[in-house]
Amino acid sequence: MRLVPGEAGGFLALPLASRRSDSVIIDFVPTTLPLPSARAPDLHKPFALELRSVHAEIQTRRPMAGRLPMAALIIAPPA
Secondary structure, three states, rough: OEEEOOOHHHHHHOOOOOOOOOOOOEEEOOOOOOOOOOOOOOOOEEEEEEEEEEEEOOOOOOOEEEOOOOOOEEEEOOO
């Protein structure tokens, strides 16, 4: 299943004043649904979540920008 941010511009494109505890919550929407039931992921079983192709810009006294490395998590729903 492939997901993309629900908002590609707007809030995500606005410059923010950086602070140590900044965080952003981003809603993702699927790009490949609907899937046939036989191919749909079973989210009741453990699955891998990978975050790729993230470009970050950090506005500080010495601004930085670049692509973040891929992050991967194994998510196991509660039993």
